[in-house]
Amino acid sequence: MAWEKAIAESELALTGRKVVKIGGNDILLIATREKVYGVANQCPHLNLPLQNGKVTDQNTIVCNWHRSEFHLEDGTPAAWSNWPPGIGKMLANVSKEKPLKTYPVRREDGFIWVELPD
Numbered sequence: 001m002a003w004e005k006a007i008a009e010s011e012l013a014l015t016g017r018k019v020v021k022i023g024g025n026d027i028l029l030i031a032t033r034e035k036v037y038g039v040a041n042q043c044p045h046l047n048l049p050l051q052n053g054k055v056t057d058q059n060t061i062v063c064n065w066h067r068s069e070f071h072l073e074d075g076t077p078a079a080w081s082n083w084p085p086g087i088g089k090m091l092a093n094v095s096k097e098k099p100l101k102t103y104p105v106r107r108e109d110g111f112i113w114v115e116l117p118d
């Protein structure tokens with residue numbers, strides 16, 4: 001495990017988001033009022049970009065493709081492929097339910113740091 005400097009804190013506004021590429025990882029940083037989260041920018045349903053997903057008051061992100069929903073803290077699914085009606089459920093069987101990859105994030109010396117696996 002290694003901590004990598006991702007971006008300056010000033011690049012991530014309060015309640016903002018930013019995609020960074022570090023060591024071959026496409027990471028979506030999301031700032032809520034409480035903390036900054038780091039998650040993979042690929043939805044584990046069909047590997048489509050997650051960066052435009054809606055962040056909820058429960059600190060989950062809802063993928064805007066088929067509305068799978070994941071907890072930002074640990075990536076566990078709260079919903080799996082719910083959209084569009086009928087077709088979403090069919091697409092749910094294309095890929096088994098799995099968690100969203102998450103990355104430990106910390107703020108230090110004015111920067112956002114992300115811990116990458118070895």
Ligand code: FES
Nearest residue numbers: 043045063066068
């Ligand atoms: S790609 Fe995200 S829910 Fe299907």
